[in-house]
Amino acid sequence: MDPIPAALAGVALSAFVSATLLPGNSEIALGAFVHAWPAWMWSAWLVATLANGAGSLVSYGMGRMVPPRPLPARTAQAFRRFGPSVLFLAWVPFIGDALPLAAGWLRLPWLSSAVWILLGKGVRYFVLIRLVEAWQ
Template identity: 60%
Template sequence: MGDAAAWSLAGVAASAFLSATVLPGNSEVALTAFLYKWPDWLAPALAAATVANSAGSATSLCLGRLAPRKELPPRVVRGFDRFGPAALVAAWVPFVGDALPLAAGWLRLPVLPCLAWICVGKFLRYAAIGLAMRFV
């Protein structure tokens, strides 16, 4: 991988990290552009996007643990009561997904299962994008 590809992959990772926080990001666009230019680098691109986006959600999870204890909407609490950390597989969903790790941290859900489910959801989203790029 050349310098341009390495820097571009770093850009994908940065975009993915920011996209998982409350900051605006467009990791799907960055990943798509990267794979359009370097289609043979699917595995490193999926790894970079998944790890960085999961790290962004992990940051939100930790920030949720630091947040002052206020009441969450009842349907959020019911969702976590019903699904537990597995609810975080939906942390990839735009807008809503950014708040799920914050809520999980606030509810003091166990960190490792939360991170595992976050990673699963993030990987599946990026893998779907990578697979779609194979047909373009």
């Protein structure tokens, strides 16, 4: 039995959970997968990026369900100044989980929010894969 589909599912689950407020270890899961199956690195990159992005979009959707209220001044200023592009930073530890939630709460456009989220997460996982390659 081929272990790759199950391992990719594990990467996906880890990446999805890591994008929520729950603790996750998507970098470890992706790094271990790429180390074990380097020929599958781009499939793993795509799976991790899409699953992590989907987790952030769930947070975005949860934010849309909350009645709009004023955000803290610094957060509101950042969203006003940069718009959905601030979601490129949705991968950053600590603040990254809150950014999609705030974007939904502020009713930022869904499609541009999704694009910026996926772009940031894709870049982060690309750098991680390159680091794993360099380490091998």
